[in-house]
Amino acid sequence: MYAFTMDKEFLAENFETMKEAALFWVDNLVTDERDGKLVASPSYSPEHGTYSLGASSDQTIIWDLFNNTLEAAEILGIKTSETDEIKKAMDNLALPEIGLNGQYMEWRDETTMDVNGDWGHGHVNHLYSLHPGRQVISGRSAADDKYVEAMKKTLITRGDGGTGWSKAWKINFWARLRDGNHAGTMVEQIIKESTLNN
DSSP: HHHOOOOOOHHHHHHHHHHHHHHHHHHHOOEEETTEEOOOOSOOOOOTTOOOOOHHHHHHHHHHHHHHHHHHHHHTTTOOHHHHHHHHHHTBBBBBOOOTTSSBSSSOOHHHHHHHTTTOOOGGGGGGGTTOOOOOOOOOHHHHHHHHHHHHHHHHHEEEEEEEEOHHHHHHHHHHHHOOHHHHHHHHHHHHHHHHTT
16 A cells, blocks of 8 residues: 555554564575475465465565565665575575566466466466566566566466356456557457456
8 A cells, every 4th residue: 555655654554564474484494405496385376276385476476575574664764684584584485587588487386287288277376576576667677677587488388268257357467567459359258358247
């Protein structure tokens, strides 16, 4: 809400909740012995599975929580050992990679579904860092655009199909990718699909 209102009083009133949620993850992340990165465990990719270490959706939601908390602390002039802990965990958090097929990986480990594309699956929750998160922003930097291309590959592979929730997310993803034509086509599709029998 602060991002829309710039209401510092509101931010101050809610900072403790943000901080405690972030500290929960500081305490509950585990170290992946393969590379020393911090991961959620157990972790699950929503609507798709399976249980694993550090599924992309979980990792990027945690990153967003850490980032929002640290930004709020800076705005409010708060710097404590707790914010230092959050920053340290954020810097060591495992984040999604680009897979062998050029796709944005849904899991920390490459899977058959990742490599083969899992054509037609309706959900792409692992693109959370694009929407509603803001870790990846199209056009901001070359580093971001590398992930943008991988996300486009994932969306194209999964297709535009879906109903309700998943289709609405895909519309927002294409809008965040700055492809208004693709997003607009999908808006037309969802309106036709939802009004066909009315």
